[in-house]
Amino acid sequence: EAQVTQNPRYLITVTGKKLTVTCSQNMNHEYMSWYRQDPGLGLRQIYYSMNVEVTDKGDVPEGYKVSRKEKRNFPLILESPSPNQTSLYFCASSGGGPRSPLHFGNGTRLTVT
Amino acid sequence: GNSVTQMEGPVTLSEEAFLTINCTYTATGYPSLFWYVQYPGEGLQLLLKATKADDKGSNKGFEATYRKETTSFHLEKGSVQVSDSAVYFCALADPLSGYSTLTFGKGTMLLVSP
Numbered sequence: 001e002a003q004v005t006q007n008p009r010y011l012i013t014v015t016g017k018k019l020t021v022t023c024s025q026n027m028n029h030e031y032m033s034w035y036r037q038d039p040g041l042g043l044r045q046i047y048y049s050m051n052v053e054v055t056d057k058g059d060v061p062e063g064y065k066v067s068r069k070e071k072r073n074f075p076l077i078l079e080s081p082s083p084n085q086t087s088l089y090f091c092a093s094s095g096g097g098p099r100s101p102l103h104f105g106n107g108t109r110l111t112v113t
Numbered sequence: 114g115n116s117v118t119q120m121e122g123p124v125t126l127s128e129e130a131f132l133t134i135n136c137t138y139t140a141t142g143y144p145s146l147f148w149y150v151q152y153p154g155e156g157l158q159l160l161l162k163a164t165k166a167d168d169k170g171s172n173k174g175f176e177a178t179y180r181k182e183t184t185s186f187h188l189e190k191g192s193v194q195v196s197d198s199a200v201y202f203c204a205l206a207d208p209l210s211g212y213s214t215l216t217f218g219k220g221t222m223l224l225v226s227p
Contacts, residue, residue, distance in 0.1 A: 004156070033215075042202065042219035043157075058214060090156055102149075102215065104156030 002027045006091050006105035013081055014113055021076045021108045023091030031094045032074040033058070033102070034066065036087040043090070049074055081112045115140045115207050119218035122200075126193055126225050134188040134221045136177075136203035144205040146170075146179055146186040151200040151220070160188075160201070198225045 004025045013019055025032065033048035035058075045058030049068040063085055065077040074093075078085060089108045094100040120135040138144065145164045149157040161170030166181035175190045186203060203218040 035217075040219065043217040045214055048214060092156075101159040101162075102157070104158070106154070106156050 002103065004091055004093055004103050004105040006089075006108050008108060009106065010109050012111045012113065015082055016080050019078050019081060019110075021078075021089060021091075021110070023074045023076065023105060024072050025074075025091075025093040025103065026072065027093065027095065027103065028071065029093035029095045029103070030071070031096070031100075032068065033092045034064070034074070034076050035090045035092065036060065037090060037107075038087050046076070046089075081110075083112050086110060086112050115144070115205060115216045117203050117205055117216055117218035119201075119203050119221050122220075122222040124221060124223045126223070128195055128225055128227050129192045130225075132188070132190040132193045132197075132223065134201055134203075134223070136186045136188065136218060138184050138186065138203070138205050140184075140205055140207050140209075142207050142209035143181075144207045146177070147204040147206070147215070148175070148177055148186070148188050149202040149204060149217075151202065153199070157202060193223070193225045195225050195227055198223055 007022045030051045034046040035043040037043050044060045046064050047066040049055045091105045092102040094102045116139045118137050147162045148160040150160045151157045161172040163170040163179035169178045177186050177188045200220045200222045202220045204215050
């Protein structure tokens with residue numbers, strides 16, 4: 001089954017403790033992206049990647065890192081999480097950039113205390 | 114910069130009512146336009162899209178027409194069902210940014226009661 005898999009689904013952590021949210025897709029997509037969803041703000045793009053070893057900042061990259069060493073994986077790294085990064089995070093991929101349908105994971109709900 | 118403006122929700126309707134969710138956009142180029150839907154506890158799914166002026170996207174009884182003159186892409190459905198209850202997002206991809214990013218509206222929650 002074609003899918004984007006994020007882990008974990010829920011994560012509670014404390015300020016400053018490094019964490020990684022994993023994202024993997026099995027559709028051989030070149031384009032992958034991370035979004036955060038917050039009430040009243042909709043979805044905002046954090047980082048995106050057009051291909052392996054090619055990443056770029058989205059609208060809200062501060063406090064986040066990504067890497068794209070393999071085509072299928074696109075982890076989101078929070079080196080020193082802060083409470084304002086409490087949010088619902090989505091990973092997405094597509095075969096032809098955002099003009100093509102984006103396939104979303106089911107989300108990771110992160111709480112930073 | 115690019116932006117998408119949607120009507121605020123929630124939109125509350127009875128089953129079989131007519132639905133309109135307004136969406137207008139600002140873009141520097143001629144964008145592709147999309148509607149995505151998010152059901153509770155899930156990620157977003159593409160509902161429909163249109164890539165040029167006067168195109169009509171349609172899927173599952175939903176329709177939206179790309180209106181360049183009014184920079185709008187309103188979502189409509191003739192008869193909603195309880196199962197249509199979800200959050201709907203309008204979005205655009207701008208060719209002047211190389212189609213590398215998707216700009217979303219804030220989302221409109223639809224609640225349909227039996």
